[in-house]
Amino acid sequence: MTELSEGDEVTWKSHGGEAVGKVKKKITSDTKAAGRQVRASKANPQYLVKSDKSGGDAVHKPAALKKKKTKS
Numbered sequence: 001m002t003e004l005s006e007g008d009e010v011t012w013k014s015h016g017g018e019a020v021g022k023v024k025k026k027i028t029s030d031t032k033a034a035g036r037q038v039r040a041s042k043a044n045p046q047y048l049v050k051s052d053k054s055g056g057d058a059v060h061k062p063a064a065l066k067k068k069k070t071k072s
Contacts, residue, residue, distance in 0.1 A: 004047055009068035012049070012060055019058075020068065021051040027059065034059045 004010065008023045025048040027033060027040040033048050034057040040046040046059050 004062065004065060004067065010047075010049060010065045011068055012058075012064050012066070019051050019053065021049045021053075021058075023065075024048045024050050024057070033057070 004023050004026065006023055006025060009020065010023060011018050011020050013019075025033075027038055027046045027048060028042045029040060031038050031040070036059070038046055038059050044061075046061055047065060048057060048059055049065070050057055
């Protein structure tokens with residue numbers, strides 16, 4: 001599992017293609033986020049991300065997110 005931190009740039013598949021954004025928070029307990037109930041735990045975390053394009057929030061499992069490669 002890829003470990004992500006707040007501020008990491010990530011990409012994920014969206015219905016409009018590939019979305020890009022930043023990790024806002026690691027969620028490790030059941031909570032409400034991005035307008036929905038999120039089921040998460042320390043063993044199965046999810047991440048709250050903010051889309052660069054829409055500015056909206058979304059919650060994704062780590063397997064759905066890829067850390068964006070930085071240009072050297």
